[in-house]
Amino acid sequence: MTHLLEPLQASSLTLHNRLIMPPMATAKSEEDGGISQAVLDYYQEKSNGGYFSLIIIEHSFINPKGKASKNQLSVADDHVLEGLRSLAEVIHDNGSKTVMQINHAGSATTQEIIGDTPVGPSPVPHPRNGNPPKELTKQEIAGIVQSFQDAARRVKEAGFDGVEIHSAHGYLLNQFFSPLTNKRTDEYGGTIHNRIRLHLQVIEAVRAAVGNDFPILLRLGASDYKEGGITIEDSQIAAKEFEKAGISILDISGSFLGYTSPITSEQGYFSPLTEAVKKVVSIPVILTGGVTESLAAEQLLVAEKADLIGVGRAVFKNSQWAKQAIKTLVTVSPN
Known part of the structure; x- marks a missing residue:
């Protein structure tokens, strides 16, 4: 059997293969962040056939001050629960597990989006948009922790198989992690x-909100690729602490450069980061970044660069990608 088609157990999450659809913003929600028919149709199409063992739903805001962009999904109050239940059902009916990613944008948003001055750990302009945020007080930080907790409770209540905390791509938790x-x-x-x-x-x-058996993933922006920023050594220390704290799977990506790498554009371009993190933890590690061929995904697993492979843009362009990729692998390696 090929590595990509092997099952994997992480906490209480049983995955039937190593292929993941990572979170990608669609901007298809209702104006208030509710689940629209367009969102349901999109995930119905992408999950059709159950070829992905896990589908991670795009980042969703935990409170209105943490909203990143127009038509972003919301997990900010209980009125979204019914729509979220429908979304989880669509994916389960197609045979995949699904996790919801929850996020606070911090200074990676604008006054136009949230109707207020964006917040951040320090009044330092955001490296991408140049906006200087208002520095969070300790009381406000405690309120954000509460918002993450409430959002995670809703994710579990809606029937998802786990929740992913977003600390990558220059959003709030990433802003706290980065010395920049x-x-x-x-x-x-x-x-x-x-x-x-x-x-x-x-x-x-x-x-505390979801209990001991509910998987918690964390997406980590593991390098700023910039002097004075997050180093891979920082991320190795952080990864060990996150595993100790009860994280079930680490999902490695970029920091302020988003989902790109300045070093290489080859398939699996975050593999130096995932390989380094994988060396210091025993929980599964997800690798995303430019994977467009099933054989490349297979080779990354064989080389022990990661435990799970996320394929995003290729699937965004071609909803049949996973079906075709698995067919290719089975043809190449019939045993």
Whole structure:
């Protein structure tokens, strides 16, 4: 059997193969962030056939001040629950497991989107949009932890198989992790352990809301690829702490450069990051980044660069990608 088609157990999550559809924003929600028919149709099409063992739903805002963009999905209040239940059912009916990604944009949003000044760990302009945020108070930080907890409860109530905490692509938790945007001098800034304090508080709060058997994933922006930013050594330390705190799967991606790498554009271009993280943890690690061929995905698994492979843009363009990829692998390796 090929590596890509092997099952994997992570916490209480049983995956029938190693192929993941990572979160990709669609901007298809209702104006208030509710689940629209367009969202249901999109995930129906992408999950058809159950070829992905896991589908991670695009980032969804935990409170209105953390909304990243127009028509972003919401997990910010209970009125979205019915729509979320429908979304989970669509994917389950097609034979895949599904996890919802929850997020706070921090300074990676605009006043136009949230109707207020964006917030961040420090009043440092966001490296991508240049907007200087308002520095969060400790009381406001506690409120954000509460919002993550409430969002995770809703994800579980809606019938999803797990929840993913977003700390990548320059959003709020990523802003706390990165020395480029976190200039705080209190217990949330300075050392690596202080810069992940908020992450650990969020993990603890989410765990309290969902119980011990519900998988919690964390998407980590593992490198800023910039002097003075997050290093892979930082991410190895963080990854060990996140595993200790109860994270079930680590989903590795980029930081302020988003889902791109300045070093290479070859398939699986985040593999140096996932390989380094995989060396220091025993939980599964997801690799995404430019994978467009099933044989490349297979080779990345064989080389032990990761435990699970996320294929995003190729599936965005071609909904039949996973079906075709698995057929190719079975043809090449019939045993």
